[in-house]
């Protein structure tokens with residue numbers, strides 16, 4: 001468009017004309033009428049030049065110069081040459097009208113270009129948002145913000161200050177070669193308004209000093225973004241910086257939340273570890289005294305005194321309960337600790353289960369069905385014993401009839417089924433019995449003692465083996481627990 005105008009001027013005024021466009025602090029000739037002597041580019045430090053200063057810059061005297069501004073900024077200029085005869089009043093009028101029209105036309109062209117730039121800016125902002133919001137430490141965040149702003153608005157330097165007590169400390173900086181960085185600290189009086197403090201600070205090209213709020217919900221200013229460049233900002237640039245600052249404020253809030261969460265989870269982990277250690281210590285240290293108590297109580301069973309014998313039986317029974325509770329607590333603490341792992345070895349699981357069941361089956365109620373061939377899988381002996389103790393122990397505890405134990409090799413590995421004809425599990429409560437401290441309502445209402453921990457731990461152990469612990473049950477008819485273990 002500038003080319004058409006340059007040609008139009010040349011034709012109407014019978015002179016030559018060169019059109020310059022201002023980009024990144026440089027006037028570049030973009031079009032000229034055919035007879036114009038092409039002029040070189042001119043760089044400028046400032047872009048708020050009036051026509052007189054522009055004339056001096058372009059070293060044009062008798063020639064005329066039309067400055068074209070848009071959006072409050074100088075954008076282009078037309079230099080008319082070849083004025084051997086001074087321009088007539090009509091020519092000057094014509095030229096002025098042309099400048100006005102040109103400004104309008106350029107305005108719409110620039111508006112179009114700006115729209116395109118907004119779209120590009122939008123995309124750049126989305127990228128910037130991703131970058132900014134992805135950083136979760138304050139100083140790297142400040143550095144990223146500085147370099148983003150610097151790149152997006154062609155600044156000489158950008159620095160970010162944050163409030164630290166009575167000073168504003170520089171937490172981020174992006175500068176250019178040969179430019180001394182702005183001060184590391186800026187004093188900040190308790191009650192002084194930031195604007196006043198900032199206005200007094202001597203920083204090169206501090207064209208824009210923007211307040212930042214760390215938390216968008218906070219009224220108080222928390223930080224400062226200093227953008228150093230000689231030119232004023234256009235509205236679009238201000239909007240862009242504002243958007244970046246808002247993003248940074250959000251990111252700073254994120255950083256704070258992230259740090260808070262990290263601190264809380266650290267504290268939680270410590271208190272959890274303490275609780276686990278405490279539980280393990282109690283459970284472990286219970287064993288010794290319990291063994292002594294049951295040992296002496298068994299001696300009392302041989303007493304001639306019937307009352308003493310009956311008391312001894314009660315003591316033994318309650319001691320067993322306590323021992324079971326402490327076993328459960330110990331196993332629970334083990335499953336909750338971060339270091340819960342298996343010590344596997346490959347062996348015949350059928351033989352192992354048969355041996356594990358023998359001490360539980362004092363009343364000889366368990367019938368075992370197993371293949372003649374060994375069923376070799378890899379498992380943790382100690383942990384699987386705990387599972388068998390619990391599942392078979394429960395079958396004996398929650399029923400009074402026979403208990404069927406079937407061990408079989410399956411294509412996936414091994415299956416251990418424990419079937420009883422006891423109280424069963426009420427409908428809808430199967431999920432619950434595998435939860436921590438979860439017990440069936442019928443077990444409770446019948447006053448059968450229990451902690452609700454055994455199956456929870458057993459399921460965890462089977463899960464860690466990569467297997468499944470499931471149950472089929474009908475209340476008052478019985479339950480079949482099946483432990484499926486992979487090869």
Ligand code: ADP
Nearest residue numbers: 394395398433439440443450451452453454455
């Ligand atoms: P506890 O037996 O100590 O209560 P468990 O975790 O071993 O804890 O079992 C959880 C609950 O599951 C029991 O309280 C009981 O309600 C139910 N349960 C477990 N095994 C059986 C079973 N064989 N028959 C009926 N109910 C059972």
